[in-house]
Amino acid sequence: MxxxxxxxxxxxxxxxxxxxxxxxxxxxxxxxxxxxxxxxxxxxxxxxxxxxxxxxxxxxxxxxxxxxxxxxxxxxxxxxxxxxxxxxxxxxxxxxxxxxxxTSATTTSDVISELENYLESNTPTESAYDTVSEFGLNGDIEEYYHEDTLEEVLLAREYFLSKPLVELSPSELLVMASLLHVLHGNRPYALSRRSHPITPYAPSGDFEYRPLIPRVEDKVERSLNCDxxxxxxxxxxxxxxxxxxxxxxxxxxxxxxxxxxxxxxxxxxxxxxxxxxxxxxxxxxxxxxxxxxxxxxxxxxxxxxxxxxxxxxxxxxxxxxxxxxxxxxxxxxxxxxxxxxxxxxxxxxxxxxxxxxxxxxxxxxxxxxxxxxxxxxxx
Incomplete structure (x- = not known):
């Protein structure tokens, strides 16, 4: 050479x-x-x-x-x-x-099941709700989500932050990255009201309940299908x-x-x-x-x-x-x-x-x- x-x-x-x-x-x-x-x-x-x-x-x-x-x-x-x-x-x-x-579809599915169970078994803290009602750069965080979706977003954040990022498994990282993608956007795949998929501009439109798990599952499946x-x-x-x-x-x-x-x-x-x-x-x-x-x-x-x-x-x-x-x-x-x-x-x-x-x-x-x-x- x-x-x-x-x-x-x-x-x-x-x-x-x-x-x-x-x-x-x-x-x-x-x-x-x-x-x-x-x-x-x-x-x-x-x-x-x-x-x-x-x-x-x-x-x-x-x-x-x-x-x-x-x-x-x-x-x-x-x-x-x-x-x-x-x-x-x-x-x-x-x-x-x-x-x-x-990562694999099996281990990723296990992570999603564990996340789903966490969402069903827990309730966000009052301090978490206080933060999202008072903080945001293009509007307060609570303005982006239907109240039921907001609860799921808060719990999902709590779930992933329960251990250091460096300790997350490949499957946990894929699920978290997929959730980050659907966190805001201007199409039905997104959890938020109408915003933008790249920059979370101030939201508009109706407050509509958009369940977190099926949207994350769909994004993960598409990622796992990449060659x-x-x-x-x-x-x-x-x-x-x-x-x-x-x-x-x-x-x-x-x-x-x-x-x-x-x-x-x-x-x-x-x-x-x-x-x-x-x-x-x-x-x-x-x-x-x-x-x-x-x-x-x-x-x-x-x-x-x-x-x-x-x-x-x-x-x-x-x-x-x-x-x-x-x-x-x-x-x-x-x-x-x-x-x-x-x-x-x-x-x-x-x-x-x-x-x-x-x-x-x-x-x-x-x-x-x-x-x-x-x-x-x-x-």
Whole structure:
């Protein structure tokens, strides 16, 4: 293997932009588990597919330090590589870990039965009701649900938070991720009144009882029916801050491939607030926790990326590569900013500039001011 095993494939990608052509350009392209749970700003699976295919050698090892809902590491698993994934968000961690592990219909059915029994045997606390009547970013939580559905949502949250996220089994994670998906939306599959499947805009319409268990069962069944290739390789997911010291087992990597929040992206916690609450955040966390996340920290200085870039260099094999998928706007060229920070650790770089004028909004009104996607390759 030459030091730049990826050079020819990368050159072809730059010339052809295959993710813009059929079949990759289709909105539905990719494994169905990419849609395990809606997520704002999710990287297009076709882009993740090609970046992994280009930059990770056969049966290689890679890391996504800003994994989000696991689009890049899941593509690595599908291609037979060993992926590592970091994310600070508890709901993103849940979804990614569910995608990167294999479970069965039998064990998942057992979890749903246990959850159903919990819903039938318990009653939410008064403090839980107090919280949902007083907290919400687009309206109080209680405004989203019929009172009977709200009771089930509160108990389901209590059920999943009864033990740490890191201790949940693959089946428990799949059920929780499925529940996160149906937590809000604008179609009958959702538990909420009419809102939006990506961002929980203020609800509208009648209060209608929507039972939780059948909707979760339906989503889980569809997820279990997604085709998983024989060479699928389970990954390793950490609820970790990629801008701090990485776990020691994340080492000897062939590639680090990631798409951090764009400089002009909408605040992640306001777009994800209802799912973050279900995954464990309390009202006070929305005041204190956002300062830990890179989308806010990078507004002050891009130097926050220095520990990530330095550790990438240290954990990569000789000839390994660090790849960023970034956003560019009139206010900020993220690729150039990070290229300069990377100079002490990476001798070479390449940058690809791709217009995103063709990208759909999918019903989301605020897509930020990003005009181009940038690919920064450091080696």
């Amino acid at each position: 030459t030091e730049r095993w990826w050079a020819e494939d990368w050159k072809e990608f730059k010339e052809t932009l295959p993710h813009q052509e059929e079949p990759y350009s289709k909105r539905s392209w990719g494994n169905g588990l990419h849609s395990l749970c809606s997520f704002p700003g999710k990287l297009k699976p076709a882009i993740a597919h090609h970046l992994v295919d280009i930059f990770v050698p056969e049966e290689g090892t890679m890391l996504d330090p800003f994994a989000g809902v696991g689009t890049i590491p899941f593509e690595a698993s599908l291609q037979g590589h060993t992926p590592y994934a970091f994310d600070l968000s508890p709901h993103a961690f849940t979804i990614t870990k569910a995608k990167l592990q294999v 998983i290739p024989f060479n699928f390789t389970e990954g390793h997911t950490f609820q970790a801050d990629s801008l701090k010291w990485w776990p020691v087992e994340v080492d000897n990597l062939d590639a680090v491939i990631t798409s951090p929040p764009f400089f002009d992206s909408t605040r992640f916690y306001s777009q994800n607030w209802l799912r973050l609450w279900f995954a464990g955040w309390e009202p006070e966390d929305f005041d204190s926790r956002p300062s830990e996340f890179v989308d806010k920290r990078q507004k002050e200085t891009f130097n926050v990326y220095e520990p990530l870039i330095r550790q990438s260099r240290e954990r990569l094999k000789e000839g390994g590569v660090l790849v960023f998928h970034l956003g560019k706007s009139d206010k900020c060229d993220m690729a150039e900013e990070l290229r300069q920070i990377a100079e002490p650790w990476f001798d070479n770089y390449d940058i690809l500039d791709e217009s995103v004028a063709h990208v759909e909004k999918h019903g989301v009104e605020d897509k930020g001011s990003t005009t181009n996607h940038m690919y920064l390759v450091l080696y």
